[in-house]
Amino acid sequence: MMDQKRLHEIEARCTQESPPRCREACPFDLDVRTFMARMAEGKPGEARKLMERHLPLPGIMARICDAPCENVCLRRDLGGSVAMHGLELACMLAVGPQGRPLPLPPKRFSIAVMGAGLAGLAAAWDLSRKAYPVTVFYAGTPSQAVLETYPQLGSHGDAACPKDFLAEDMELLARQKVQFVEAALDQSLLDKVAAEYAGVLVDAGVVPSLVPVLADLDEEILHWRDNICCAGWCNQTPTGHAFASSSRQAGQGRRAAQTLERVTSGVSLTAARNKEQGALHTDVKGIAPVPRVEPAEAVYAADEAVAEAARCLQCQCMICVRECVYLQKYKGYPRVYARQVHNNASIVKGLHTANALINGCALCGQCEELCPENFSMAELCLSAREDMVENGYMPPSAHEFALEDMENASGAECVLVLPDTSLPSGASPSWLFFPGCQLAASRGEQVARVYALLRERMAASADPGVALMLSCCGIPARWAGRANLFAEHMEKLRQAWIDLGKPRIMAACSSCLTALREALPEAEALSLWEVLDQMGLPDGPLVSLAPSVDEVDKSGNGQPVTGQGTAINLPEVFSIQDPCTARHDSAWLAAVRSLSRRAGARIEEPRLSGASTACCGYGGLVWCAQPELADEMAAHRSAELPHAGLASCIMCRDRMAASGKECWHLLDLLFPDCAHAGTGAEKGPGLSARRANRAALRRRLLREWLGQDAPEPGKGRVLMSQEMLTRLEERHILLGDIESAVVGAEASGHRFENLENGHILGSWRPRQVTFWVEYQPQGENFILHDAWCHRMVVPGSGGHEAVDVINSHQCCTDGQRGGQGGVQS
């Protein structure tokens, strides 16, 4: 389970809430991005409100700020930095003040400011707005020091600046009750005010001889000694020339004012001051340069200001969100989601609102791959799932169906460990072929053909013997957060592998490979594709080299059977679809490309491929917990492939084909005689057919390789339309469950009859799931009119007493109850 510390570490990785570079560079934390958005909308009043909220002396700063934000603007190399300073001035000139500060009760600590330079005035501004009584001691006139440093403040009334912002801001300072007192700014005054006032700020730009050098202070805190802070130093060039930077001086004034607040209230001067945040990442790839809009006159006109502000890129990250349908669905970004997951884990009783968020992630790892900080939603969501399972908060509707499917694929009907009987007695096979339960469910014929090829080829190799194992690899348990179930399952596989003599494993499914490598690290596990690629097979389809078992048996000498494969018209170009669980398996990725080319396919890489590939919606059991989201994922990925897809994972192939995308499996290219012209467009088998296919493959292999006959399944008695079958699939109801529910209702008599239409309503609750069936007897058989199920733990019925939210896909409303359609046998 993930501890709070780790959760916070993960959350902190996402930089989406970090300020953009411009705001980061602004000493006053001005929200430049929003300012630009308001200006681009032609709302200078809204923009000025932001300036007034953030800037000390907003008029003065609009006139003289040297705009360090422009030096770092991401537009700089894309047409020139956005003209922040010019737009601030245009904004302040376009509209008048946008409100007054809220009146606050006066603070009891008085502050003295020695020197009315820019730093001193900025500090006086900030402190007086927080109701500190502030007295500014000046020499000459109140404006003299600032005018001497920034003479342009005096040249108002011309085209460059029609307004006297200095006078306006001095007037506002007076309104904020700042006292101006003329005095000799010397040591005796400093000693006096230090004794009489709660805090003192010395303006280093005005009285440099009274203050230490900046290097002697912490530049962020600017605390000198006791109750005294300093601010307003000039910058020094390497040659020793001093010059004043308006943003730096005023920024120091603000920081010193913040320190004085802490000095007077006895709070730590440093605590929580420098919030460590990663720099905001912004991807500017593909953004076209747009030249800076230069004002026709000295100041931007309204339309020019709108156009220039519109050049702002509104910098943000969202790199991962842009690519992931799931991350988009919840309208936030990983940092927000991390908080929601954290809050969800803290709820003891009540509605766990982030359950859908936690169970919607495909655990595919694309976000981690794309994120410059490697933020992993998969790690977060998987850990949260484990947490929910452990605490009994995981609703059965989320993953139970998938876990039952795993049980079936690893149960007596489907599981098979086939030894290599061609080996001398007592010899262990060098290899174990692990096709995976979904390939077995969808491409049984090809699994049989691959195995025959491997048997034939390996017989003559230096590492003879290849066994076969039909089973689920256990990854559904891992994805469901059932760590114990996963461990138990893997222990069974480990035992079977040990019994076989610890052969090298070759898997045809990248999820299987991931699970096996994680839970069986002592085994050498690689992909079927690497083995086939390195086998020294000639280029071209393998069909001519893959004898059927009968042919091998007949020849008896293990020689390949030659002949031409069935020619099918394959697409001219394929877009490679890499499975997400193979994104870091470079050997898998390379072997798939090599085999595809050798089989004669022209392949192209889509925009996101290899390590950055996207999930088809099978990963993480999204298909089970949130089928609609999984379908969106498949459709999204399909749309990203410009050509027909070529997948090395059968679930990628089947899910993309189900979304309407032509998609082929690598085995279709290697064994084209198992395919036909429409194979790429053909949907994969449904949920019930998958189970039947796995069992059929087991029977076939037993018969072909061991000469054993396993019993064939009985014929069902429930008949239904194709439309009804589709509906059952959507609701994750299997034909076997329907049979049991109908037969069970008939046998037990737990059924109601609708006397108006003769339909019978029966129910069956074999596990945490209840099936409802509406049917009608017809001779020996039954016609199914509708069926529903819901999965929930009923309080008091045993197990965790967590009431489930019924998944809409698994329990339809009355409105969904459809007609019966035509009857099929």
Ligand code: SF4
């Ligand atoms: S890529 Fe995603 S997780 Fe990473 S910083 Fe950007 S928004 Fe946050």
Ligand code: SF4
């Ligand atoms: S483009 Fe806009 S948000 Fe990005 S750095 Fe420049 S001004 Fe700031």
Ligand code: SF4
């Ligand atoms: S679905 Fe994949 S890319 Fe999206 S959040 Fe989950 S792991 Fe990341």
